[in-house]
Amino acid sequence: MMDATHPTDCASCPIRDIALCAKCDDGELAKIARIKSTRRFEAGQTIAAQGEGIPLVSSIVDGVAAVSRTLEDGRTQLAGLLFAKDMVGAPGEGQAAYDIVAKTPVTLCCFERHAFEAHVEEMPHLASRLAELALDERDAARAYLFLLGRKTAREKIASFLLFLIERQRQMAGSEAPGIIRLPVSRDEIGSLLGLALETVSRHLNGLGRDGILQILDHRRLRILDRAALERSSGDAPAPMTPRELQVIPRKSA
Amino acid sequence: MMDATHPTDCASCPIRDIALCAKCDDGELAKIARIKSTRRFEAGQTIAAQGEGIPLVSSIVDGVAAVSRTLEDGRTQLAGLLFAKDMVGAPGEGQAAYDIVAKTPVTLCCFERHAFEAHVEEMPHLASRLAELALDERDAARAYLFLLGRKTAREKIASFLLFLIERQRQMAGSEAPGIIRLPVSRDEIGSLLGLALETVSRHLNGLGRDGILQILDHRRLRILDRAALERSSGDAPAPMTPRELQVIPRKSA
DNA sequence: GCCCTGAGTTGACAAATGTCAAGGTGAGCC
């Protein structure tokens, strides 16, 4: 289920400044480094399973994972993606609330749960950083909810692409500018957006036909017209006519 | 924008055991009580506005609020509901990420931000409780995402009702058992579920015609057949035929 | 090379949902 442990150096850690340890000074860092290990998962491997206890607290150093749920009949429903700095098991979580599955090769920075929780209680830096990260993830989940509200399939897909662009920009240098790497299949994009995989395929190709993007291969797109993509997302930088205060109508069926 | 300040007693606080202060001992409680105040908002009032700084850190003591976003043209999109114990401004949040609007009368327990943040740094109980609450809210937002994935309108509505039942059960005694109070209009339910208000109305009445529930008035329902409601929610306690591992198909158009 | 598999694409059709429009109901107010 998981690869060997690779101890690594915090000084060269790509998420040193944004991870749980971001506020720790060198002394504190040395303390938690003692209970630290690095783990690697290949695409497709389950990092944490719903209902199982997680003996580790960890953050994603590199790669993309999905928050998912497996139904009794074996089918899978996705509810979001996790990127560098996102936490996988958190202190105080008795057991995982859902599955976390690697969608690309994922590197995790892990701490032994029990020891980590003890450190949290004595290092205010760590506790408050933990709270900040948890609030960030809450806000990310909410932002994702806004991405899905009352939109057409095309708008959802455009929004999703913009979301990926934003995420990939944050962890800079991953790809040539203007290129999006899709970490998931058409079917999984459908699961993330509540659409059928055929609908995803059609609208992705539709955006291509409209000259907004170019499909390089199944997992890579080139954005040709970012402004048009934004207009397609339905996230109204808005018509100029101020209408009465009302709830957003879904753009169509 | 907000009512007068009403100092109240923590000993009789309905969220004493689940709020930010849950882990605080009497001494710590006394400390933070000094910077505490209670505020009340009427239904419809904006508690926090997107982009504005929030000078207070607070938790909902009673009532229901919505996480929402206002588009440039004045229309509103909802992305979730907030109940007792949920936080409204959190420590470390420079400014609100979205609007928070009261949907019923809401009572908040508020702390002056700057002083509260200082307390967080020196009280590990407070910091770790804050992190727990933030993680809870992250998980609630994710659970809500699962509620929306690849479902028909009827399934979404049934799931939403079950979600409300669960929330109302937690803050016990609010209503006779089997009665659901809807904190929002049909239009707002539509915004929460990504549906047209007419679709919400039709399926709500459809559930009524099927004997699953009874519409008492626009804001109150009686659940007549909880098991059938669960079956209608699409959250598969599942057909017994184990199928191949695949992504959940949307149940229909 | 060949076959097999998984993923993606495309088309035809059906069904669910959105849109438009008309009408109903209840609360508050004069």
Next chain:
DNA sequence: GGCTCACCTTGACATTTGTCAACTCAGGGC
């Protein structure tokens, strides 16, 4: 009482999207 207004309901119709099915394409193993 009888307004008005907001909210809800209901119907008819248009459109999007899902479903089913066939086909293509690329990769891996033998």
